[in-house]
Amino acid sequence: MVAIKDLPVEELYLPGHRLCPGCGPSIAIRMMMKAAEKNTIVTTATGCMEVGTTLYPYTSWLVPWVHTAFENTAATASGIEAAYKAMGRRSSEQRKINIIALGGDGGTFDIGIQALSGALERGHDFLYLCYDNEAYMNTGIQRSGATPHGASTTTSWGGKKIPGKPEWKKDLIGISIAHGIEFAATASIAYWNDFITKVKKALDVNGPAVIHILAPCPRGWRYEDKDTLKIARLATQTRYFPIYEFNNGKYTLNIKVPNPLPVEEFLKAQGRFKHLFKPEYSNEIQEIQEFVNKNWDRLEKLTTL
């Protein structure tokens, strides 16, 4: 637990970036820098965060920052960690630094998963943070492995033929845990305290850690800029995006939702699901609700292990 008044006032993530007003991932990254503080090296995959924050000669980062291609963020982080270790062997000065690899959902779920899998298997000491805005927002809202079932994107239009994306979302944290890592967690920007605590925990782990944070995108999810946190909160309050952590073999549900709202509340707040409310797709919402319930039951069972 952290108190808002104890967070560093100093900004390591500067204004002036060209991200959209009301950007969810930007809030996530700023909170991450509040948790990680000064001795940090960040490497970012191509994505909104990379193109928006570092337009030459401007930059939003006051910490060392490395740009990498879409697919090799985790590989770059491994290289930074290995180089830092090698340098540490040659010098007398020993310093603990945080290495953070940052990727969007496209750069993590689809393109970067091979490099991520390799880095997790080799056990490098770094944090992989995936900010999930549920599509390739940077290039114009194309579907990704993280896009939920039923969402309309520019490559899976919800129309007469299909009800948005027909497939279901990948379970990134499940895949990460299967590598036998010590710490993996989901988080949401609406629960800042939980997120900042998790980043601090993940950086303390001696080995790889993965955090998957839900960060709504006003442009791609099609809602008003000011509702970013309202939507993020709804995602958890409807049990659509459960917030849990896996720490040393133990699962914990961090945000318990005793009285969940129907998933409809979350869907109807966004334009990307508006076709689901047409009469021909009336069974889709029921299907999504069943998926959400099943996923929650699975997690509840895991917490009792």
Next chain:
Amino acid sequence: MMSKFPTYKEVPIAGNIYDPGKLVYKTGDWRTFKPVIDHEKCIKCYICWLYCPEPSIDRTKDGGVEINYEQCKGCGICAAECPVKCIEMVKG
């Protein structure tokens, strides 16, 4: 006009930036509505400060918050999240 720009010999290798924070792009002209804080009602909870995506809300020395209108894009998250609703979005 062109001579103002550095030549390729003067630009750092790989476009490295050695003095981050020196150049800050002004994004304040993006907005339509601007947030105005009623300091009488403000309870100094810093929720707006934490949730500002820019960040364009600064903490002042006396413990309050202040909006940096040179950077604020006018998204309205601060006004929506304020627990005592002391931030109002006004045109301009």
